[in-house]
Amino acid sequence: MTGETRYVTLPSPTASGSRLGVPQGTQFGGLYAREILRTFRNPWVLVITLVQPFMWLAFFGSSFANVPLAELEALLHIKIQGYLQFLLPGTLSTSMLSIGMFGSMSTIQDKRFGYMKRILLTPTSKATVFLAKALGSATRGLVQIPVMVVAALVFGVRFYGDPIMWAGWVLGLTLLGFGFSCLFLAVTASSTDWQTPGVISNFITMPLMFASNALFPAANFPKWMQYIAAWNPVSYSALFGRGIIVQGVADWTYLGYIAIFAALMMVAGTLVAARYLKVE
């Protein structure tokens, strides 16, 4: 080493503007296919995905069985056939809250076993990894919809509305699930700990489940909870679905709100992941 100090021009860490991109479609396809295949090859993931909402309907849905319908309608501020009919759109909406947990856990597994390194040592961007995981999670969540609808039919719930409305309802749930998957994955982007998804799940799921129109109408809430419910996309999804199923009326602005939520989460999550997604 020479004694004289040399000054080297350091590349600026923000000089990423000069980066040449590589198209990401093929990589996204591979990653998404991997997520889906892994899910359907692991029977337990499917069992949990399917049994949990079913349990909600069966147990929670029966909790007002001995309350006279008139009293229930007064409490819920809506004309219904039974609590189950009121609950179904809400439960489907709240079950979209925690589906991000699957994507988050599979991401942490990839970090721990080094597979994330294998992916990121190919021309695959962190944003692509993030989007594939988020869409994979949302897809997994969608499996719940037909199961619960069939279960509800078995329990004797009658559906109003028409096929276009129902398609809109499913689209809304998909977007909601995708939005929350993005949120979940962004929050756990830098985590490598198995426990984080569980902890985060409590922070996201609990407040947003109860501070929404999903299980009970917000009109019965204290002011501060009403405030949360008014901003909570779960409320929009529940109200949208309930309008269709219970009353046969679709308020499409709700779907618009959900779409905006999903888009915001996707953009914000992608930016966060591109920067903070840990490799190992």
Add this chain to the structure above:
Amino acid sequence: MIDTPPGDAIVAHDLTKVYGSVDHVDRQILTAMNGEAPRDGPALAKRLALSPSTVTQHLTRLGRSMAVDHVEMKVPSGGVFGLLGPNGAGKTTIIKLLTGLSDITDGTATVAGYDVQRYPMQVKQRIGWVAAEVILDDDFSAWENLWLQAKFQRLADWKPRAEELLKYFGLGDRRKDKVGTYSTGMRKKLEIALALLHQPSVIFMDEPTIGLDPSTRRMLWEFITGVNQEFGTTILLTSHYIEEADALCDHISIIDHGRFVASGTPSELKSRVHEDFVELETVETVTEAQLRAIPGVTEVRTQGKTWILRVSSAEEVLPRLFAHLRTDEIKRINVEKPSLETVFLDLTGRKIDDVGGEVFDYRKFYSTVRRARQ
């Protein structure tokens, strides 16, 4: 083959990695240090117009975790370059920097003709990578692992190449089985096949034979040499097995504490040291002065409970040694003739396979890995 860069496949200049957060001041200090030991805090403070205590703080912080310390390297196309060093020397970190997996703190690196920091995606299209710990998707078969790799590398017509590679590595008839059921040697071979699928011009192998038995290791050496000769792939491999580096590499750099302490062809390195080393274990009453007094002993060092004597010639010194010490004072004696091992001993004062008395316990390692996977 995408394109073989003419001349050098890997060029790194002042390559430096500091783990942890590195701010603007750190960068300036790193630059100013330029490979020097972080001693001249006050001078640096004046130069950078900072308070000396700030600089000292920074230097301590940086010095302590400098994983790669201003490394210069150049690997010609088609060469096999070996990074030889003990645990924690910085071998894996250098691979992470050159492959764009980890951010470079200071310096520049060009791999396969592209600047790693400016064109990471272009570099990644042209390199293959084999991890020290085998990384595969255990829930998928060999063929499916190849299929995923092809997707990640954006390959359209990958199947003939994949067939060829499976045949080359003798995995053809097990290709439909889940990788989780493979032996360690088969997994390693599949990993190398994945790294070769997109016909990279440079391939990085981190401790390619760690955890393999001697015969599998030798077979893998043949594959590695074969890949280099048949496909013309430049190979950078790390190892802490001296005989491995000796057998495979046409250039070796010995790395210790993040710095290159010696570089050259294996024979150049071997010719650096002409003296012999005597490893000696004695009872505790024997002192350093006693050993130094023996004619022909040029240096005395200790490594744990072992003395390491540098001697002009073991044949001449050993009789004198026995004359100076009583036989019941000597517990064990071992002579190292000039070899890569003695070069390493000479440069670092340690034996490479005996660093701090810690021995890598493969059985424990793999049982931990297996438990983690369950």
